[in-house]
Amino acid sequence: MLKALGTEMKSVIGEEKIIERKVEEQPHPLGNGGKITVLPSTEEEIAAVVKYANENGMTITVTGTGTKRGFGGTIEDADILLSLENYHGIVEHTVGDMTITVKSGTKFEELQRYLQKHKQKIPLDPAWPENATIGGVIAVNDSGPKRFRNGSARDVVIGLRTVYPNGSVIRSGGKVVKNVAGYDMNKLFIGSMGTLGVLTEITMKLRPLPEYESLLLLSFPKGGMEEIRSFAVRLLDTMLEPVTLELINPVLAEKLTGQSTYTLAIGFEDVESSVHYQEEYVKKIHPEAQLTILQEDDSREFWQQFYQIGPKGTDSPSKLVTEASMKIGVKNMAIPEVIKESVHLQDMYNLEVFAHGGLGHGLCQVHLKGAAQDIKSALTHLRNLVKDLGGNSVIKYLPLTLRKEMDVWGEKPSYFFLLEGIKKKIDPKKTLNNQRFVGGI
Amino acid sequence: MAMKGLKIKDKHIRSLANLLSGPKPILYHKEDLLAYDCDGFTIERHLPKAVVFPKNTEEVAAIVKYCHENMLPFLARGAGTGLSGGAIPLNNEVVISLTRMKKLLSVDLENRIAVVEPGFVNLKLTNSIADKGYYYAPDPSSQYACTIGGNVAENAGGAHCLKYGVTTNHILGLELVLPNGEIIEIGKDGIPDSPGYDLLGLLTGSEGTLGIVTKITVRVLKNPEDKQTVLAYFDRVEDGSQAVSDIISTGIVPAALEMMDKTAIEAVEAAAFPVGHPRDIAAVLLIEVDGISSGIEEQISKILKVCKSRNVREVKVAESERERARWWANRKTGFGAMGAISPNYLVQDGVIPRSRLPEVLKKINEISEESGLRIANIFHAGDGNLHPLVLFDARVPGETERAIEAGSACLKVCADVGGTITGEHGVGIEKREEMRFVFTDEEIVAQTDVREVFNPDNLLNAGKLFPTPGRCAEVKKELKASTS
Ligand SMILES: Cc1cc2nc3c(=O)[nH]c(=O)nc-3n(C[C@H](O)[C@H](O)[C@H](O)COP(=O)(O)OP(=O)(O)OC[C@H]3O[C@@H](n4cnc5c(N)ncnc54)[C@H](O)[C@@H]3O)c2cc1C
Numbered sequence: 001m002l003k004a005l006g007t008e009m010k011s012v013i014g015e016e017k018i019i020e021r022k023v024e025e026q027p028h029p030l031g032n033g034g035k036i037t038v039l040p041s042t043e044e045e046i047a048a049v050v051k052y053a054n055e056n057g058m059t060i061t062v063t064g065t066g067t068k069r070g071f072g073g074t075i076e077d078a079d080i081l082l083s084l085e086n087y088h089g090i091v092e093h094t095v096g097d098m099t100i101t102v103k104s105g106t107k108f109e110e111l112q113r114y115l116q117k118h119k120q121k122i123p124l125d126p127a128w129p130e131n132a133t134i135g136g137v138i139a140v141n142d143s144g145p146k147r148f149r150n151g152s153a154r155d156v157v158i159g160l161r162t163v164y165p166n167g168s169v170i171r172s173g174g175k176v177v178k179n180v181a182g183y184d185m186n187k188l189f190i191g192s193m194g195t196l197g198v199l200t201e202i203t204m205k206l207r208p209l210p211e212y213e214s215l216l217l218l219s220f221p222k223g224g225m226e227e228i229r230s231f232a233v234r235l236l237d238t239m240l241e242p243v244t245l246e247l248i249n250p251v252l253a254e255k256l257t258g259q260s261t262y263t264l265a266i267g268f269e270d271v272e273s274s275v276h277y278q279e280e281y282v283k284k285i286h287p288e289a290q291l292t293i294l295q296e297d298d299s300r301e302f303w304q305q306f307y308q309i310g311p312k313g314t315d316s317p318s319k320l321v322t323e324a325s326m327k328i329g330v331k332n333m334a335i336p337e338v339i340k341e342s343v344h345l346q347d348m349y350n351l352e353v354f355a356h357g358g359l360g361h362g363l364c365q366v367h368l369k370g371a372a373q374d375i376k377s378a379l380t381h382l383r384n385l386v387k388d389l390g391g392n393s394v395i396k397y398l399p400l401t402l403r404k405e406m407d408v409w410g411e412k413p414s415y416f417f418l419l420e421g422i423k424k425k426i427d428p429k430k431t432l433n434n435q436r437f438v439g440g441i
Numbered sequence: 442m443a444m445k446g447l448k449i450k451d452k453h454i455r456s457l458a459n460l461l462s463g464p465k466p467i468l469y470h471k472e473d474l475l476a477y478d479c480d481g482f483t484i485e486r487h488l489p490k491a492v493v494f495p496k497n498t499e500e501v502a503a504i505v506k507y508c509h510e511n512m513l514p515f516l517a518r519g520a521g522t523g524l525s526g527g528a529i530p531l532n533n534e535v536v537i538s539l540t541r542m543k544k545l546l547s548v549d550l551e552n553r554i555a556v557v558e559p560g561f562v563n564l565k566l567t568n569s570i571a572d573k574g575y576y577y578a579p580d581p582s583s584q585y586a587c588t589i590g591g592n593v594a595e596n597a598g599g600a601h602c603l604k605y606g607v608t609t610n611h612i613l614g615l616e617l618v619l620p621n622g623e624i625i626e627i628g629k630d631g632i633p634d635s636p637g638y639d640l641l642g643l644l645t646g647s648e649g650t651l652g653i654v655t656k657i658t659v660r661v662l663k664n665p666e667d668k669q670t671v672l673a674y675f676d677r678v679e680d681g682s683q684a685v686s687d688i689i690s691t692g693i694v695p696a697a698l699e700m701m702d703k704t705a706i707e708a709v710e711a712a713a714f715p716v717g718h719p720r721d722i723a724a725v726l727l728i729e730v731d732g733i734s735s736g737i738e739e740q741i742s743k744i745l746k747v748c749k750s751r752n753v754r755e756v757k758v759a760e761s762e763r764e765r766a767r768w769w770a771n772r773k774t775g776f777g778a779m780g781a782i783s784p785n786y787l788v789q790d791g792v793i794p795r796s797r798l799p800e801v802l803k804k805i806n807e808i809s810e811e812s813g814l815r816i817a818n819i820f821h822a823g824d825g826n827l828h829p830l831v832l833f834d835a836r837v838p839g840e841t842e843r844a845i846e847a848g849s850a851c852l853k854v855c856a857d858v859g860g861t862i863t864g865e866h867g868v869g870i871e872k873r874e875e876m877r878f879v880f881t882d883e884e885i886v887a888q889t890d891v892r893e894v895f896n897p898d899n900l901l902n903a904g905k906l907f908p909t910p911g912r913c914a915e916v917k918k919e920l921k922a923s924t925s
Binding site: 209 | 515550551552553574595596598602606607609610625626627630631632633634635637638639640641642643645646663664665666671686689690692693694732733734735736737740792793794795821822824825826832859860861862863864865866867868872876879880881883884885887888890891892893895896906907
């Protein structure tokens, strides 16, 4: 069977771009693999593979480098693992227009490093920037604390080229920063978990690199959520322009700063005078605050470390402990409640829990480590809390065996038929990333 | 119910009237319908079957359900300021006017959200929260009249969208009546990233062809600490355009960066809000920066330096809020000002990569000369969104057609330099054929496929946004060839 697949693929793409799995090799414990791996390096090759698979009833898992392998999906192996790792590079960077078009397999940090030379950046701050490909970041709609000021993928992407399951290349959006010609199809693909098409080229708007940055770490040793909340409300009601307002639980704070207290990470990016002015202002609002200020490189280093705290799909999961991550969306001011609960979970289920959430953007990330059964209980516990808060929760990382036991996407939305309808129109044979998304789409 | 006792002959109108409450909830006499035969795009006119004024979501749903069951075409209408003909009843639609659903439902400043009904007027939102120091960012020049429902449908932009984004970047939740009458809610309480495809993003800018928006949750922002506004006059358009590029590449993100050319200046100075722009200059730039005070001084001095290096004739910083407001009123009433120098005008809405500005303006000038029609340019220079205004006189036979052609030619120029045919006004009726400048047939079908999921019977706002299918035309041609 494997051999036959390999032979078939050779009629579509060069032999050197196909990796057949050795017989003794086990499927990946995170699933989302493929019986054979193909590594196309052009859009034509991607289209050829997808078209062939679609016409011949084969299934495809799409992947970049695999940092999100533990996110969604209940299938161990599709027929083909389509890896975009060898499809990378910058297609066009118009410095004066502040736009860039890149191939989807390009690593995020590589792009940022290149743009740095032009004093520009992609205004996104996803996890694992060294490893994550831009295609993956966009396909799962990953965002970090700086989303508060910079927005998320939907605010940054202005154009896409997408290979549809039938092999045709569909362009959406364009290369200009404002565009309402036709439906805003970009939005459909951002966060679609690769279930509609394979993103090949991504055009984004850029922002200037800030001239100066600093990070205020404000600790709340008493741990009173009301104190944190009311401080945040006061801060948000000033005309300060923080880039982040991220609440970090004590265990994570200890790892990042050495101090085991609830900590607010308040970032500023602007010209230097304005950054310092804002630091002083924060001190004025909360004079008794315990405060550390990280300037420039120290701030950047903090964030670098920060983006590496969750489990990473490229690592083999440990056999001894189970890891999981949950992304939670609630109203901004409900964030402290979620973070506080994450601390309870540690004692209740004997887990290590890293949690942080943005009081300016309403998203929390909770990373859990412990015994499988406890993890399951803790996730259910969190999910119920979030439901009571009227929010949404998605499990972003979990080993395959557990993903089969609990639906990582939670309840289907009432308008699920629309989501399903879109999938059926575009990928009626479920060729791409089958069962990776909400409601088994 | 209020219509009981009246003798209405048309059975559908009778039934529709029975689904509504409040005074005069339906119009159906020809003389009443005339006001609804077009929107801000006045070149094409069609009468609706009736106009209904629902008071709440349930009434909208009941009307839609009735239309769906009886295969009556229908569409939504806000303030009717749309410039591409989106609210024009091409198919004798029942027009569902949302103007009576105009409440501000709630404001939650702690979470920075507000919930409005679709007929709530854009500017009223900012006015309602200004005393607390907050505002709603998308600011189309029509904001004193247009509705937030219409803004969502068109994904409206405005002068300050350069820094803060357009409507889609500020919409957090929608309640929607689907074309079969079903009510759905997406993005409850404005909570981000509902699992599933981003329907909020898809619906915003769908020009009222996928559903009728009945409730909107938007993000509101805190006023910046400070803002400053600069006016710069240039003797050469090229210098003005270069200054735009230079400002952007110094790393400043201005809150707004607007430009007007000589013809536009002639118009705004002849209209209601003149500010004394010299008549002989080629271009004026209106530049605004906002943010933390101490940062602003630095940015302003950089901007002044750029302007000087590009041979600016005169550059000044607004000295008071009053002066600033006058400059903005002069700019924001720019379209209407054309009335002062021309009987009719047609607004276009192309977008280009900003670095191509000088060459595109030159080509637009050529189009003007070839067509024999004056073209004024008012535009959001910072994001490359041009508004060529083609001036014409509809009383002169053939001039309307020439104006339409010239407008289309401007869009072709934009598309050819890697831009697009509309940045904020939408495709509507007006730019259906121009969609082919930017999309292949296959890409257009990809979009109509999505429409079919929401609007399978195409009863809602049919005939908008997409060109008549090219394939059909070809098939017909082939048929003709084979039969002859
Ligand atoms: C002088 C002038 C200046 C303008 N300046 C700008 C500008 O700076 N930026 C800009 O972007 N636009 C501008 N416009 C265009 C226009 O104001 C916008 O497109 C606005 O968003 C339309 O809102 P409306 O309420 O008038 O909608 P309408 O014109 O009534 O409708 C527009 C479209 O939206 C649909 N629609 C309306 N309400 C709903 C709803 N509740 N649910 C679903 N669909 C709905 C309609 O079916 C139609 O297709 C300007 C127009 C004028 C006349």
